[in-house]
Amino acid sequence: MTSPIDSAAWQQLQEHAQRFQRRDFRLDSLFTDDPKRFQHYSGQAGELLADYSKHFIDSASQASLLQLAQDQDLPAAIAAMFAGAEINNTEQRAALHVALREPANNRFPEVAETLNKMQQFVQAVHDKSWTGYTDKAITDVVNIGIGGSDLGPAMVSEALAAFHVPGLTVHFVSNVDPNHLHSVLARLDPATTLFVIASKSFTTLETHQNAAAARRWFLQSAGEASHVARHFVAISTNLDAAADFGIDPGNLFPMWDWVGGRYSLWSAIGLPIALAIGFDNFRELLAGAHTMDQHFRDTDLRDNLPVQLGLLTVFYTAFFNAHSTAVVPYSQPLAQFPSYLQQLYMESLGKRVRKDGSVVETNTGEVLWGTAGTNGQHSYFQLLHQGCEFTPVDFIAFAQSGVADSAEQHRHLLANCLSQSLALMSGKPGEDNPHKQVPGNRPSTTFIMPALTPGNLGSLIALYEHKVYVQSVIWDINAFDQWGVELGKILSKSMFAGFGNAESRAQLDPSSAGLLNQLMAWEEQT
Ligand code: F6P
Numbered sequence: 001m002t003s004p005i006d007s008a009a010w011q012q013l014q015e016h017a018q019r020f021q022r023r024d025f026r027l028d029s030l031f032t033d034d035p036k037r038f039q040h041y042s043g044q045a046g047e048l049l050a051d052y053s054k055h056f057i058d059s060a061s062q063a064s065l066l067q068l069a070q071d072q073d074l075p076a077a078i079a080a081m082f083a084g085a086e087i088n089n090t091e092q093r094a095a096l097h098v099a100l101r102e103p104a105n106n107r108f109p110e111v112a113e114t115l116n117k118m119q120q121f122v123q124a125v126h127d128k129s130w131t132g133y134t135d136k137a138i139t140d141v142v143n144i145g146i147g148g149s150d151l152g153p154a155m156v157s158e159a160l161a162a163f164h165v166p167g168l169t170v171h172f173v174s175n176v177d178p179n180h181l182h183s184v185l186a187r188l189d190p191a192t193t194l195f196v197i198a199s200k201s202f203t204t205l206e207t208h209q210n211a212a213a214a215r216r217w218f219l220q221s222a223g224e225a226s227h228v229a230r231h232f233v234a235i236s237t238n239l240d241a242a243a244d245f246g247i248d249p250g251n252l253f254p255m256w257d258w259v260g261g262r263y264s265l266w267s268a269i270g271l272p273i274a275l276a277i278g279f280d281n282f283r284e285l286l287a288g289a290h291t292m293d294q295h296f297r298d299t300d301l302r303d304n305l306p307v308q309l310g311l312l313t314v315f316y317t318a319f320f321n322a323h324s325t326a327v328v329p330y331s332q333p334l335a336q337f338p339s340y341l342q343q344l345y346m347e348s349l350g351k352r353v354r355k356d357g358s359v360v361e362t363n364t365g366e367v368l369w370g371t372a373g374t375n376g377q378h379s380y381f382q383l384l385h386q387g388c389e390f391t392p393v394d395f396i397a398f399a400q401s402g403v404a405d406s407a408e409q410h411r412h413l414l415a416n417c418l419s420q421s422l423a424l425m426s427g428k429p430g431e432d433n434p435h436k437q438v439p440g441n442r443p444s445t446t447f448i449m450p451a452l453t454p455g456n457l458g459s460l461i462a463l464y465e466h467k468v469y470v471q472s473v474i475w476d477i478n479a480f481d482q483w484g485v486e487l488g489k490i491l492s493k494s495m496f497a498g499f500g501n502a503e504s505r506a507q508l509d510p511s512s513a514g515l516l517n518q519l520m521a522w523e524e525q526t
Contacts, residue, residue: 027056038051047450098293132194144173144195148263171184351479
């Protein structure tokens, strides 16, 4: 694989960008030139419609983007992912999250087996045949995990609140800050609480600390260690470590090293989702993702949504000085979606070397951020409209609110969403007062779906997963490792040792030692 800048298309793209950036160029003039532009630059996969007509794209620039994709062997890279090739080259692993969504899993019988085990467990909790140590039904589930073992399940569970099974509440604890676990447990009864310990590696400090604290809390009431079996289950690739922690072997749900943490909500890591929304709905979530997988695998690059959107981001990062993308769901249930995407996007694309270890010659992953609309309009949209940053925006909206008797209110939400993308594109450039001038020429994508259902959410998440992969292939970086987070984990061990002994403290750098000494002095104060 070559560096993208070696593609002949790279130079052409630079010229297209210069053409689009000319002072007299107006993004909305593209609609005058091509009255069918909406049809030409939008597409649908399942129920998800993506409109990318408000981007700097025309047939000439699109041809160059597609040429770049060909030069970077994108079709072969897509096929390699689906075939289970070792595309995670630094960890010598496949990245086969798509296999978790295949309806009849002949390739991996262990996936179907695990789904069946999850289904039986979920059913038993729901029909109350699985009870706690006092024979009471489970009323609360606490998922303890962090990163990919928390963000996806937490976001999906919150997004699909309308589908929650009555009588069972699912909570998520991730932070090693004791306040997180404490604030959740304060409301719960140990006799009716089930803990799901979710950790691919089962070595993650935060999860260990929280799981141990949860067990202590539970045993204070339950007394007998044998009662743990009815209140603690675990999901991991490291089944021995989970068993060592004291999880009953019957309560272990496996996952596999070819599932990346941030791509794992489709695996047993999705257990809290299935507990929250029921197993049929969990299967709908998988089916929606599979619909997007088929679209990504089988659709020509020209009409392939993750491909088109990924190429546009590459274009902006390289030639428009774009440092970030804002994702704004006009859907309060999706408020956590940007936080979830931050791990998917930045842990995958925050890389500075290519797959062969050479330093990249282009910008790679930009910052991803956002909050639910319309709230964002009353905080950071000012910067999007008149600030100096070039920030492409992703809008997400649903035709139906899911709330009874809300048609008028929901139409206001949708009207705001559509108006913002129009305002970003067209602005108000003719205004005399410079303070009131809105330059426009700011691109956005709008995703619309009929309703926020498990299937549509599955499709939306899978679209972003594949968009991330497209960008990684063009940049020739590995989207599936995360070596950068290891250093902090190692350093935190020596820092922790510093609390316990003066010798370790003496070896610290002066700044860390100064801070640590002061923290220890204040620790004693009441
Ligand atoms: O933050 C680093 C990371 O390794 C993520 O990639 C992962 O999702 C998270 O920690 C949690 O890891 P685990 O599931 O192994 O506890």
